[in-house]
Amino acid sequence: MWYRALPHRTECLGENTGLEVRMGLLTNLKDSISRVTDGLFAADEPKRIGIYGPPNAGKTTLANRIARDWTGDAVGPESHIPHETRRARRKENVEIERNGRKVTIDIVDTPGVTTKVDYKEFLDHDMDKDDAVRRSREATEGVAEAMHWLREDVDGVIYVLDSTTDPFTQVNTMLIGIIESQDLPALILANKTDLPGSDVQQIANAFPQHETIPLSALEGENMDEVYTKIAEYFG
């Protein structure tokens, strides 16, 4: 806004009378005050926090856990079938209070990001071909939408990984790179610590430049630390 307005004022300055120059200075002052007050109000607006990660990492389970803990409502249905979430879903004005500090966030639960979707994989989950094709089409639209949100519409990211699986995948590497390139605050959560084979350290080793928080969103384990970190990172 400031940069768009600036060239116009600069062009006009050379032709101004003394009165107009003074008026211009007043306008500049008014603009400056307005930017400061806008900034103050912007700080109070909810931050849009995108929950990202590969399919089946437990993103919706986490989104539901956070929403239920602080608002009593859920965000969306959970399922073991990949791409259950096929549209980005937002839960607005979730107020999280931690150590006397209150943060208000909009949780955006996004479809699991992938570079490929084959409807045949859904046939293994008791679906007929029409349903599988429809699901895959919705899934591709959802992933495209999630990428768009990441570039344009989120203020921070909670990146959820299944701690029982290998984190060194291309999708994880690319997404973390994209998040870093946007300078978004990012919290990495190693989910499913309740399952045998969970290896939180492997995730910490994969992304040493970020803090990794273990949790089980399903069982609600270590959510206290998750909320403390959310307040710290996004407050």
Add this chain to the structure above:
Amino acid sequence: MPGPTPNVDGDDAPSDDSDDGVRIDMISGARMEGLTGMEKIRLILDGVRDGNIVILEQGLSPDEESKLIEVTMTEISPDDFTGIEIETYPKAEAGDQSFLDKLMGRNSTQKLTVIGPANQIETLHKDENLISTLVSRK
């Protein structure tokens, strides 16, 4: 050189309609340098949709990778195109980007990248020094 979106096929490029092999396009950094983000994505996806393996000498920026995923998703169709497999050497650290690069918004993308049709390429092994893939014919 401004003009239409460049195609990997040059005038003297051999025909790629052979059924007895897999075509590999190795695209130099210099070739990609003059293209817009969307032209790069088109170049990659047109090749991959033809069943080719595309190897980029210098890779894509994070923003281009993000758009590549987005455009790939819009092109997936049942029984035709199931998406892409993409592999790069694991990025060392964001820290290897110089302060000036960050200030100027330049991203370090010097990473060899292999991209192919998801149903034809399978990664067998990947570490900081080796990408091993199994490529099958259509």
